[in-house]
Amino acid sequence: MSVNGQGKKLVENTDYTVSYSRLTIRSTKLKTIGKGALQNINAKATVQAPKSKIKLYQKKLKGKGQKKTVKLIAFKK
Secondary structure (H helix, E strand, C coil): CEECCCCCEECCCCCCCCCCCEEEECCCCCCEECCCCCCCCCCCCEEEECHHHHHHHHHHHCCCCCCCCCEEEECCC
């Protein structure tokens, strides 16, 4: 699953039959994240984000339904 460059919202995941193992956030303008947006993400998943926004997105993603084993990493160029 991917959030493109202009995306400003990550809403709640309504597809509960799929367990994503990777989430890529390409946007540097992400403002809001739904309460259960990462509820159905795999426990061993990785979330990739722009290097300049790692700390900010880490705070915003906290408590959005994912397990503590989900990792937030910077893009690999």
